Amino acid sequence: MTLREAPRKRRRLRLSRKMQRRVLPWIVTILLFVLWELVVRAFDIEPFILPAPSAIFASGWQWRGPILDNAWQTFLTTAVGFAIAVVFGLLAGVAIGSSTMVYDGFYPALIGFNTIPKVAVIPILVIWFGIGTVPAIITAFLLSFFPILVNVATGIATVEPELRDVLRALGATRWQVIQKVGLPRSMPYFFASLKVAITVAFVGSIVAETVASNKGIGNLMLVASSRFEVPLAFAGLLVTSMMGIGMYLVAEIVERRMTGWATRGTDAAITPQG
Amino acid sequence: MNFVELERVSLRYGEDGDGTLALDGATLSVGSGEFVAVVGPSGCGKSTLMKVVTGLWPPTAGSVMVSGREVSEPLSIVGMAFQNPTLLPWRTTLDNVMLPLEIVEPHCRKLRREQEAYRAKARDLLALVGLIGFEDRFPWQLSGGMQQRASLCRALIHDPALLLLDEPFAALDMFTREELWLALQDLWLARRPTVILVTHDLREAVFLADRVLVMSSRPGRIIAERAVELRRPRALADTYAPYAVGLVHELREQIGAERGSGTERGSSAMRGART
Numbered sequence: 231m232t233l234r235e236a237p238r239k240r241r242r243l244r245l246s247r248k249m250q251r252r253v254l255p256w257i258v259t260i261l262l263f264v265l266w267e268l269v270v271r272a273f274d275i276e277p278f279i280l281p282a283p284s285a286i287f288a289s290g291w292q293w294r295g296p297i298l299d300n301a302w303q304t305f306l307t308t309a310v311g312f313a314i315a316v317v318f319g320l321l322a323g324v325a326i327g328s329s330t331m332v333y334d335g336f337y338p339a340l341i342g343f344n345t346i347p348k349v350a351v352i353p354i355l356v357i358w359f360g361i362g363t364v365p366a367i368i369t370a371f372l373l374s375f376f377p378i379l380v381n382v383a384t385g386i387a388t389v390e391p392e393l394r395d396v397l398r399a400l401g402a403t404r405w406q407v408i409q410k411v412g413l414p415r416s417m418p419y420f421f422a423s424l425k426v427a428i429t430v431a432f433v434g435s436i437v438a439e440t441v442a443s444n445k446g447i448g449n450l451m452l453v454a455s456s457r458f459e460v461p462l463a464f465a466g467l468l469v470t471s472m473m474g475i476g477m478y479l480v481a482e483i484v485e486r487r488m489t490g491w492a493t494r495g496t497d498a499a500i501t502p503q504g
Numbered sequence: 505m506n507f508v509e510l511e512r513v514s515l516r517y518g519e520d521g522d523g524t525l526a527l528d529g530a531t532l533s534v535g536s537g538e539f540v541a542v543v544g545p546s547g548c549g550k551s552t553l554m555k556v557v558t559g560l561w562p563p564t565a566g567s568v569m570v571s572g573r574e575v576s577e578p579l580s581i582v583g584m585a586f587q588n589p590t591l592l593p594w595r596t597t598l599d600n601v602m603l604p605l606e607i608v609e610p611h612c613r614k615l616r617r618e619q620e621a622y623r624a625k626a627r628d629l630l631a632l633v634g635l636i637g638f639e640d641r642f643p644w645q646l647s648g649g650m651q652q653r654a655s656l657c658r659a660l661i662h663d664p665a666l667l668l669l670d671e672p673f674a675a676l677d678m679f680t681r682e683e684l685w686l687a688l689q690d691l692w693l694a695r696r697p698t699v700i701l702v703t704h705d706l707r708e709a710v711f712l713a714d715r716v717l718v719m720s721s722r723p724g725r726i727i728a729e730r731a732v733e734l735r736r737p738r739a740l741a742d743t744y745a746p747y748a749v750g751l752v753h754e755l756r757e758q759i760g761a762e763r764g765s766g767t768e769r770g771s772s773a774m775r776g777a778r779t
Contacts, residue, residue, distance in 0.1 A: 392590045399558045400662075401580040402607045410606065414594045491594045491642055 281461040290465035296450065301469050304435055304447040307363055308477075311370025312431040319375050319427070320420070323382025327416065328408050333387065344376045349437055356442045366438035366446065373434035374427035381423035385416020418492035421485035428477045436470060506533040507698045508557060508666065513566035514723075515552055526552040528723035529566070539692060539699045541709035542726075543755060544719030545763040550702040553724065554670045557700065558582050570666060580608040583664030583697070587671040589651035591643040597654050598639035601626045604662045611662055629657040632694075633687045649680035653687065660691060667692075669701040673708065682740055685711050689737060706752045706759075707743045710734075716755060721762045728758055 263283045269275070270282040277285055290297060326333050326340075348369055355365035389412050397407045439448025447466050454462035513530045517523035526549040534540045542550055555561040556568055559575040559582075568575040570582075583604070591600045605611040605622055615622060630636055633653040643651055652672060659667060669688075673681040685708060692699060692712075703709050709716045710732055718728040730751060734742055742748055 390590075392586060392588055393592065395555075395560060395586070396584070396590050396603075396658075397607065398560060399578050399582060399584045399668075400604050400607045401578045406607055410603065411592065414592070417594075489594075491644075 278458050278460045281464055285461045286464045286468065289459070289461035290468065293462055293465065297447075297465060297469055300445060300447050300450040300466075301473065303363075303445045304432075304439065304470070305473055307366045307435040307439070307446060308370050308428075308431045308473075311367040311435060312374050312428055314367075314371045315374040315378055315427060315431065316424070318371075319378025319423075320382055323379045323416070323420075324386060324408065324413070326379065327383035327386030328404070328412060333383070340376070340379070348372045348434060349441070352438050352441050355438075361442050361444065363443065363445065365442050366435045366448075369438035370431040370434035374431035377423045377426045377430070378420065381419040382416050385419035386412040389415055418485075418489045421481065421489055424481040424485070425478055428481050429474055432470065432474050432477070507536040507538070507571060508532075508534040508700065509567075509569040510553075510557070511567045511569070513553075513556055513563045513568060515549075515556055515561060516564045525723040527556065527563070528725055530719075530725050532717055532726050534698055534700060536698055537696045539701070539712060539714045541701045541703055541713035541716045542719060543703060543706060543709050543716060543759065544724065545721045545759055546704060548719045548721050548762075549724030550704075550719060551670055553719075554584075554668050554700070554702055557666075558584060558668055579666075580662070581665045582668060583659035583662065583666070584668045585652075585655050585659040585670065585672040587674050589643070589648070589655040591651055591654060591658075593643050596640050596642055597630070597635065597646065598623065598626055600643065600654055601630065601657045601661055603658060608662045626657070626661055629660060630654070632691060633657060633684075649676050649684065652676060652680075653684065656684070656688065656691070660695070660697075663695070663697075665697055667697045667699045669699065669703075671702055671704065674704065681705070681708070686740070688712060693737060706755045707748075709755070710748050710751050711738055711740070711743045716751075718755060718758050718762075727762070730755065 267282050267284060270280060275282075281289075326336055351372065352365055352369060355368055359365055359368070386408065389407075393411050393415075394407055397410060402410070435446065436448035436451075439446035440452050443449050447470050451463045451466040454460070454466065510530055510532045513527055514525070515527040516525045530549075530553060532540075532542075542553060544550055552561070556563050557570065557575070559568075559578045562576065570579060591597075592603065595603070602615075602622060605615050611622070627636065627639065630639060630653075633656060635650060635653055635657070638646060638650065638654075643654070646654065652675075656672065659669075673684050676684070689712060701709070701712060706716075713732055716730045716732060717726050718730075719725065720727045732748075732751065734748065743752075
């Protein structure tokens with residue numbers, strides 16, 4: 231009796247755990263907002279210092295037209311910069327990861343390049359391209375390029391010598407080794423880096439919009455705060471983080487689809503039963 | 505005419521001549537269609553010998569001839585299996601077995617047009633080693649023995665004239681190992697490639713090989729050889745018959761002597777194994 235019941239019980243438990251994973255993030259988010267609201271009301275905080283979530287949502291709804299317009303602008307800017315970063319990051323990553331010569335020559339320069347605070351480059355970009363969308367795209371690109379490159383290069387450079395020997399023993403060319411082993415092996419690294427890259431791409435475009443643009447969420451927030459429309463500035467923040475989460479989720483879904491073989495232990499749902 | 509001919513081959517690792525000397529004047533020859541096993545104390549350069557024969561490492565001195573030609577780069581007529589199965593984790597068993605076809609000519613060109621025929625061929629090979637029904641599994645869904653079988657199939661798919669096996673069964677338990685000896689014997693009898701098997705298992709060497717070569721401790725040379733006069737197909741019980749047991753003991757004595765002469769601290773372990 232008890233023996234027969236045991237598996238069923240376990241199954242129910244696992245199902246509920248799956249539901250938990252779905253529902254918990256929402257509960258936590260809502261609780262945070264409620265707590266925020268309570269704190270603001272309890273301590274009677276001025277709206278231009280910290281507006282309550284209710285005020286933020288109200289303001290967001292009131293200004294939904296401009297918010298959507300600017301969010302769309304920011305999204306496009308980020309997407310274009312990110313796309314360029316993916317292409318160049320992949321190409322440069324393959325080149326650097328597969329050749330020790332290129333690696334030795336370029337890596338120090340790349341490290342130096344990466345240590346430059348990208349925000350400091352924006353004024354120079356403005357001199358070159360003027361105020362507007364282009365500096366924002368380039369900033370998004372500059373920020374998201376490096377993580378992609380480093381990850382792809384690492385994935386290719388750390389191919390097990392045994393795997394390489396399997397192909398080399400067959401007379402495979404360098405390019406065939408990269409194609410058959412290096413690239414597939416670096417895919418988990420690549421997709422992991424996309425999740426980092428997409429978030430920093432948002433940071434890049436929004437910072438550039440704040441400093442050097444007349445469009446986009448960054449610009450909207452700047453204008454809003456200069457007019458003491460603090461709830462609106464916060465609404466801009468919320469929209470940004472929602473876009474960021476959305477893009478992150480897309481990157482994660484793509485990752486799972488493409489590299490299920492690398493995450494076999496963590497998610498039983500996507501691995502075929504063994 | 506011997507199929508594989510090594511003439512006083514030496515290999516020193518490292519570029520500036522002060523690396524480890526792994527091989528020192530190794531000379532051996534293997535006839536076409538012959539099955540040869542190479543045994544020796546651990547670290548004697550057995551694996552290095554394989555890398556030299558495949559052309560993965562150019563020798564520092566001496567000459568390596570395969571099929572009448574000097575080896576200067578990896579050869580596509582060679583199939584190789586390693587101690588680790590080294591299957592690509594993102595490919596299914598079938599796709600792993602078919603990997604060499606994507607690289608070796610003329611299969612490489614014909615693969616797309618004759619995909620079905622090649623798939624059938626890969627399935628036949630998998631059936632020979634008892635892996636039918638596992639074609640679409642990923643390597644991590646197979647046991648170690650099954651992975652090693654798939655790796656053997658991969659080494660054989662492009663009909664290599666020379667099969668190099670670098671301790672392919674070393675990581676397996678004894679029952680799985682014996683099963684695979686039989687599978688390998690069947691494969692060899694069916695296709696008759698030239699085989700060089702590196703192993704430290706003397707029973708394995710005696711069961712599988714026509715001839716057993718003994719290597720010295722590092723730097724490696726061939727110091728002795730024994731022909732195995734057992735009829736094919738051999739049965740596992742043959743390895744417990746007096747003839748095979750005698751041969752295994754004789755080989756063990758030789759390797760033990762080699763080990764003793766080296767600086768290995770394992771001489772006491774060797775004595776333990778003998779009792």
